[in-house]
Amino acid sequence: xxxxxxxxxxxxxxxxxxxxxxxxxxxxxxxxxxxxxxxxxxxxxxxxxxxxxxxxxxxxxxxxxxxxxxxxxxxxxxxxxxxxxxxxxxxxxxxxxxxxxxxxxxxxxxxxxxxxxxxxxxxxxxxxxxxxxxxxxxxxxxxxxxxxxxxxxxxxxxxxxxxxxx
Amino acid sequence: xxxxxxxxxxxxxxxxxxxxxxxxxxxxxxxxxxxxxxxxxxxxxxxxxxxxxxxxxxxxxxxxxxxxxxxxxxxxxxxxxxxxxxxxxxxxxxxxxxxxxxxxxxxxxxxxxxxxxxxxxxxxxxxxxxxxxxxxxxxxxxxxxxxxxxxxxxxxxxxxxxxxxxxxxxxxxxxxxxxxxxxxxxxxxxxxxxxxxxxxxxxxxxxxxxxxxxxxxxxxxxxxxxxxxxxxxxxxxxxxxxxxxxxxxxxxxxxxxxxxxxxxxxxxxxxxxxxxxxxxxxxxxxxxxxxxxxxxxxxxxxxxxxxxxxxxxxxxxxxxxxxxxx
Numbered sequence: 001x002x003x004x005x006x007x008x009x010x011x012x013x014x015x016x017x018x019x020x021x022x023x024x025x026x027x028x029x030x031x032x033x034x035x036x037x038x039x040x041x042x043x044x045x046x047x048x049x050x051x052x053x054x055x056x057x058x059x060x061x062x063x064x065x066x067x068x069x070x071x072x073x074x075x076x077x078x079x080x081x082x083x084x085x086x087x088x089x090x091x092x093x094x095x096x097x098x099x100x101x102x103x104x105x106x107x108x109x110x111x112x113x114x115x116x117x118x119x120x121x122x123x124x125x126x127x128x129x130x131x132x133x134x135x136x137x138x139x140x141x142x143x144x145x146x147x148x149x150x151x152x153x154x155x156x157x158x159x160x161x162x163x164x165x166x
Numbered sequence: 167x168x169x170x171x172x173x174x175x176x177x178x179x180x181x182x183x184x185x186x187x188x189x190x191x192x193x194x195x196x197x198x199x200x201x202x203x204x205x206x207x208x209x210x211x212x213x214x215x216x217x218x219x220x221x222x223x224x225x226x227x228x229x230x231x232x233x234x235x236x237x238x239x240x241x242x243x244x245x246x247x248x249x250x251x252x253x254x255x256x257x258x259x260x261x262x263x264x265x266x267x268x269x270x271x272x273x274x275x276x277x278x279x280x281x282x283x284x285x286x287x288x289x290x291x292x293x294x295x296x297x298x299x300x301x302x303x304x305x306x307x308x309x310x311x312x313x314x315x316x317x318x319x320x321x322x323x324x325x326x327x328x329x330x331x332x333x334x335x336x337x338x339x340x341x342x343x344x345x346x347x348x349x350x351x352x353x354x355x356x357x358x359x360x361x362x363x364x365x366x367x368x369x370x371x372x373x374x375x376x377x378x379x380x381x382x383x384x385x386x387x388x389x390x391x392x393x394x395x396x397x398x399x400x401x402x403x404x405x406x407x408x409x410x411x412x413x414x415x416x417x418x419x420x421x422x423x424x425x426x427x428x429x430x431x432x433x434x435x436x437x438x439x440x441x442x443x444x445x446x447x448x449x450x451x452x453x454x455x456x457x458x459x460x461x462x463x464x465x466x467x468x469x470x471x472x473x474x475x476x477x478x479x480x481x482x483x484x485x486x487x488x489x490x491x492x
Contacts, residue, residue: 094368095316098454098486104292105455128485129319129346129470130290131361131373138367151455153485156316 007031089139091161093154097128101150109150111161115143123161126154141165171196175206179227188224213256232300232382234280238410239417247276248307248424249417255279257299259286262362262376265306269364269372273308276421280305280413287378289358290488295378298387301398303379303409307420308372311428315368319485320432320470321424322347322361325375327438328423329357332415337403342444345463345472345489349379350444353491354397356380377416382406432468440465445489450474452487459484460492 002010002024014022014033022033093099101109101124111123117137126133145162148154174196178187189200196203207217207225216229236254243249251274258264258281265279281304287295297304309321326347333341333349333356342350349357357379364371380398388396399407427435440446445463452459452474461476472484 094365095318096485097319100455107292129322130359130486131319131322131363133315133318133363133365136366 002026002029002031087165088144089141089163089165090159091123091135091137091139091163093126093135093156093158093160095126095128095133096156097126097133097154099148099150099152099154099160100125100127101146111143111146113143113146117141117143117163135160137161137163139163139165171198171202171206172209175203175210179225182226184226186218186220186223186226188222191224232406232409233282234303234409234413236280239413243414243417245276245417245421247274248421249276249278249413250274251277253277253279255281257281257283257285260284260288260376261304261306262288262360262374265308265374265376266362266364269308269374275308275310277308278305278417288376289360289378295358296389296392296396297378298383301383301387302381303377303413303416305377305413307375307377309375309424310372311370311424313370313428315363315365315370317432317469318363318370318373319346319361320427320435321373321375322359323439323466323470324423324427324435325359325361325377325420326357327435327442328420329359329377329379329416330442331419332412333357333399335415335419336412337399337407339399339402341442343439343442344444344491345466345484346470348489351397351399351402354402355395356397356399356402379412381409381412432470436466436468436470439470445491449492451490451492452482452484453490454484454487459487 010022010024010031011033014035020035022031024031103110103125111117111121117123118140119136119138121137122134123137123143124135126135141163143161144164147159147161154160175192178192178195189203192203193200207219210227211217215227217225218228219225234254236252239249239252253264253268255261255264258279261279261281261284263286264281265277268277268279281297283299284295284297284304287297287304289295311318311321323346326343326349329349330341330343333339339351341356344350347359348355349359357377359378360376362374362376364374380396382400383398385393385401387398399412423435423438443466446465448463449460450463452472459474459476459482461474461482464473464475464481466472467483472487472489474482474484476482
């Protein structure tokens with residue numbers, strides 16, 4: 001089975017060449033590439049991702065026994081996200097209690113996805129036994145995900161928000 | 167200058183006793199115009215004095231406001247730090263907000279903000295707290311305990327116990343606590359406590375305990391919608407209670423319990439709390455943002471968390487809710 005880097009290399013070479021169509025068969029796997037056809041990027045497992053902005057269209061077809069699988073765009077996104085997650089800052093709860101997204105039920109939420117926060121921005125309140133703890137972002141950045149719901153009981157150390165640091 | 171006129175005016179009324187003083191007489195005495203006298207009389211009225219004005223006779227003071235004089239609290243106060251540093255305001259937005267600002271300014275632990283009137287007094291979920299002038303105790307206490315942040319909610323139960331002890335000591339009224347820290351007499355709320363925390367990560371910077379105690383309100387002082395659920399010490403006792411003495415007593419009980427807590431933890435506080443608890447063993451409803459839970463209140467955990475057993479026998483741990491006694 002070819003590695004993604006190897007496929008990329010082939011794409012690059014074919015793109016720079018005068019070849020219109022390329023078929024490669026090896027140990028039951030088949031890769032087929034065509035230039036200037038309808039854009040439909042597919043690949044076979046386990047070669048799932050060929051993400052290159054090249055003017056070729058890649059078709060990799062496995063043996064007829066196995067179904068051809070489309071590259072799952074979502075899967076790609078998830079992988080990209082997972083890679084990004086490693087760089088995201090988690091705002092966690094310092095205590096057990098109830099999560100409130102706003103200062104009172106009829107008020108606007110402190111933050112939403114896309115909100116810019118700075119170190120001392122209040123992002124939510126955690127309450128236990130009528131003790132209200134205003135949680136600060138403690139990071140400069142942008143809220144990319146809110147992980148809990150208004151009124152939800154949260155645990156000590158539970159992640160509440162993901163922030164992309166700036 | 168203005169305060170000099172005020173002082174002379176009050177002196178004149180003090181000397182006059184029950185007799186009336188005419189505007190002209192007061193003007194001559196103080197050395198100002200009759201209009202100025204009239205302005206100062208209006209100022210006094212705004213501050214809670216009741217003045218009777220009779221044509222051709224003049225004015226006399228028929229009721230003085232019962233102001234809390236910080237010196238009266240300080241006199242005879244035997245605490246080590248609680249209430250040693252008092253910020254006293256005639257009218258303020260909210261003592262909590264003022265205390266938050268002070269806490270950032272590194273005032274010593276035990277500093278208290280007391281106001282005669284709050285224009286934006288708040289309760290749980292930013293509900294308005296009705297705090298009319300000269301009637302109650304509206305104050306916020308700043309603490310800086312060296313305890314894990316997760317233990318901080320226990321201090322709200324401790325505060326309730328200290329206020330109950332002070333009220334019972336001064337009034338002999340049977341006083342109870344509704345979880346976590348509402349104080350009731352004859353089933354009506356006389357005190358609410360709201361606590362706010364300033365922290366950085368897991369480290370407590372300060373804890374600000376806001377207390378609203380209904381002391382000398384009459385029934386008419388409460389909005390109609392509160393009259394069936396709220397009360398004051400005056401209404402329950404049938405006589406007015408000296409607010410400065412009650413404040414002093416709260417400081418004393420609070421400091422004693424707080425030092426005990428820092429030394430021995432929550433257990434002794436829990437035992438005291440339970441001895442005043444109204445809801446334990448009863449069927450109650452806990453209302454939260456996400457719904458209501460009805461069941462039997464079993465008690466509190468070693469952390470102060472309320473345990474409710476539902477009809478299927480399942481035990482729920484309640485961290486925040488409005489409790490209704492069924």
